[in-house]
Amino acid sequence: MNYKFWQKKKDTAPKKKKSKGREWTDAIIFAVVAATIIRVFFIEAYTIPSGSMERSLLIGDFLFVSKVNYGARIPMTPVAFPFAHHTMPLTGTKAYWDGVQWKYRRLPGLQDIKRNDVVVFNFPEGDTVALEAQDGNYYQMVMQSNRQAVHASYTIVSRPVDKRENFIKRCIAIAGDTISMVDGLAIVNGKKTPLVGTGGFSYLVEFKSDDINVGLFQEQGFKVSQVSQTGWQFEGTPDMIATLKKSEYVKSVQEMLTQKDSYDQAIFPHDPNRRWNLDNYGPIIVPKKGWTVKLDSNTMPMYERSIRIYEGNKLEKVGADWVINGKKATEYTFKMDYYWMMGDNRHQSADSRYWGFVPEDHIVGKALFIWMSFDNEGSWFSKIRWSRIFKGIH
Template sequence: MNWKFWQRRKDSDKPKKKKTKTREWVDAIVFAVVAATIIRVFFIEAYTIPTGSMERSLLVGDFLFVSKVNYGARVPMTPVAFPFAHHTMPFINTKAYWDGVQWKYRRLPGLQEIKRNDVVVFNFPEGDTVVLERQDDNYYQMQLRGETRQSIWSNFSVTSRPVDKRENFIKRCIAIAGDTISMKNGMAVVNGKPSPLIGTGGFIYTVEFNTSEVNFKLFEDMGFRIGATAFPTIFRFEGTPDLVEELKKSPFVKSVKEELSPEGEYDPLIFPHDINRKWNLDNFGPIIVPKKGWTVTLDSVNMPLYERSIRIYEGNKLEKVGNDWMLNDKKATTYTFKMNYYWMMGDNRHSSADSRYWGFVPEDHVVGKALFIWLSVDGEAKFLNKIRWSRIFKGIH
């Protein structure tokens, strides 16, 4: 008789040891975490609107579902990370990832390409360097406002973050790769055609009334945000162009004037921060959005626009030596882009930190497409009225 066969048969007849309750709970939790992580990374993720930059399309307190499938899920570039934490561990405020392992940018096949007017979630392009004590600020904009690099590094804790661990932003894609974008008196112009925001998009207006006895609750109910000025009959209204047309019909309104930065006025905070380009929030361009395979000349005209994309986003060594540009230690007169880029702007045009301040969004920074609102909470309302029921399951257009 085959003793080994008999022994295996005898062992297999023994009843398996039953898992303890603790072991069952541990297995269930591990399975749930793994499953949820896979869904979050490759399929769909929840996102919260923290600021008013997209009003009236999206409101502070809206909770969204963002699809990773539409544009193709991005394979994690920083794979070793704590589940469900983006870049910082809650409560202890330490890094929630280990950047000792970095994978190259790869994206699974998607259902569509990014289209103009899509509402897109992406990693903040200038979020590579972060001042931890002032995370609601921008390290590069701090320098443009007059703070020196030395003072920032001396007085604050500064860290760097990999692409997929930078802050998540949500904006509307105004121009795609290869488009020419400009702004004329507050109106976006794409490929020579005005691109107005219909039914959304906030602008600021100076409104003069012919009396100081005005029921502002009426205008607030229409959707305006109203601010006082030093004059008893003049106020600042924030609203959409279609609301302003209704406002002008009021017999109490004497005049309405949109507040715009005049053409030719230089704003150093506006991309590309070039004194030779007299650009501002409402008047800039034209700018060609880089496209994969597009070749640009390396000269004094183009480099303020494209140097950061070539050097930081595409990882090249780029420096100027005399009158020449050295690309990866070799003299170069042109550069061919390896990625597509996008121009993102908030609908609330005068209260939005967007591409007008920091330029292009590279394709490897794209997280996903905003689909619909699954919950909306008004933080300013009383407890019983906090949920905005009319916005639940509302699609995003």
């Protein structure tokens, strides 16, 4: 047989056409792979579920989170169902398999985390979860009750780092900073850092008369609730309160703060020797990679969890000594950078004041801009907050 003739006939033979089912399957697989790559390495959508970041971010805001700015984190739990975070939407079962775990690695980023960046991260204390407790923090629940009671009442599961709940807060202090709070005002490295035009605080407002139309103040953006005949609790920014004080109807305005030396067990590091609370605590040094801390009764309440859980060491107390990975230790050098995150709505935010430092391997990305926003009142069309669409996050 003539070889050239046979080869030409073979090349010109009509190719078998793909079936419609095969075409749809190939298209779906391509779309899933492409979307997963974009979501993991470039940008991801996020929804604001709570009011902890008001006035900066509102419940119902939909925003994009950049993975590029800080460098995309390589998946630590690679075997997972696409587009599901930790739970399957219909069955409620796990959306991942933690039988394979990769060590923490991150691609080079465009920038380091800066103070006042709005950051999305995995909840540090989300390693252990009481499933039926909705938004309940397992460790806070154990503190308020006891371990046996919590385990008897709830299904307790553990989650790897990248499958823990996503939180969004403002980075108040970066690795190496010293953070404290006095009368509700954050102090970083000895410098007062008030929130300008963003953070919400609570104030007790006394009016000269009980004949007050509070609806007018609500239209100005205040959250208002009555506490006495002429007294009201107002939530708003310091700038809003400064304007309110000028009103001829206002008798007095007093910020609602927890008194100094009033101990709150829920506040990190949950140490009765530190009389700390929501508005008054610290100073605390935020761990930095390469920083060495002395191990003693003063430092360990603040850094024990970071050394044991976040950095994966076997840490034991033997008599008066600390033993790390089988060796007696009097100091420890941190392997990662850490951050201190707080909500702008300071009195309605579960943040680092309650659960401490955020390790660098928990960082997801930087919040960029709002692409859609819905209010929960009004008709479908009026629910859209048009002024917030494509609004940058600062």
